[in-house]
Ligand SMILES: Nc1ncnc2c1ncn2[C@@H]1O[C@H](COP(=O)(O)OP(=O)(O)OP(=O)(O)O)[C@@H](O)[C@H]1O
């Protein structure tokens with residue numbers, strides 16, 4: 001199966017008043033056709049910067065690409081002009097943002113926004129575009145679409161706005177959908193409906209999805225594979241079952257430990273991960289997780305571990321993977 005997207009050795013920094021922030025550091029991953037890949041990790045680890053870089057939506061400056069490639073269907077997006085990117089954004093890659101109000105125009109009726117999206121790229125007549133807009137709202141299960149197309153965004157509830165956003169992202173039949181916390185602002189029932197909807201549309205349109213979320217329950221439900229990011233790097237990557245059943249990186253284990261489970265006693269505490277991620281102005285030389293890792297060895301502080309393959313699909317970067325590391329008392333060297 002050919003990959004729809006291949007990110008190779010991508011590094012992105014921000015130039016700030018205090019110096020360079022190395023937000024994304026040498027990450028590589030790929031997305032297969034019709035695959036759903038979740039990107040997880042604590043706040044600030046670089047998930048949105050990665051997502052926005054694929055869409056080439058980072059403000060430059062302060063952001064700049066330090067290196068790497070983003071290959072979408074065989075083409076390096078970093079070599080496309082702004083105009084070409086606009087075309088790709090409106091036809092091949094769709095994005096759902098965390099906050100729908102930032103990408104809906106508050107001064108324009110919903111129907112018009114969708115119609116504009118359609119007309120620009122499919123050369124339809126006004127009436128055809130109107131029909132299509134209604135069809136899109138139907139697809140995302142907005143009730144009474146004929147009436148709703150004449151309303152403004154503020155007349156929609158949060159959940160309905162999110163649906164409209166998905167309709168907008170979907171209107172051009174994208175081959176790849178990037179959803180950055182698509183349901184965080186919504187209550188659980190609406191959340192489930194919207195995710196179900198995304199799956200449905202994926203099924204109908206054969207779309208690939210990159211899903212960014214803090215909710216590991218959603219990850220377990222929705223994704224085929226998981227990428228775990230920490231401090232701008234990928235720490236572990238694998239099939240969803242591999243990550244949940246056999247996490248290899250101490251950071252991944254802590255992330256999983258911090259999630260409530262049904263089999264937990266009510267008085268059992270959730271383990272939030274102690275400490276904070278490192279400063280990305282001067283990223284650590286060795287493993288970024290060193291300061292917060294209970295099992296760190298001396299080498300972890302000085303040398304960045306490379307990736308080890310556990311299976312064809314599962315890899316992680318941790319010195320404890322090394323067979324010689326097992327003979328040591330964990331933690332003793334720290
Ligand atoms: N405009 C900017 N200027 C400077 N630094 C930035 C800018 N935007 C993002 N960063 C930095 O890049 C890093 C990654 O940010 P990013 O928004 O990708 O995190 P995230 O994983 O999406 O977090 P969250 O889960 O909170 O959404 C952070 O350290 C952040 O401070």
Ligand SMILES: [Mg+2]
Nearest residue numbers: 047048049180
């Ligand atoms: Mg984010």
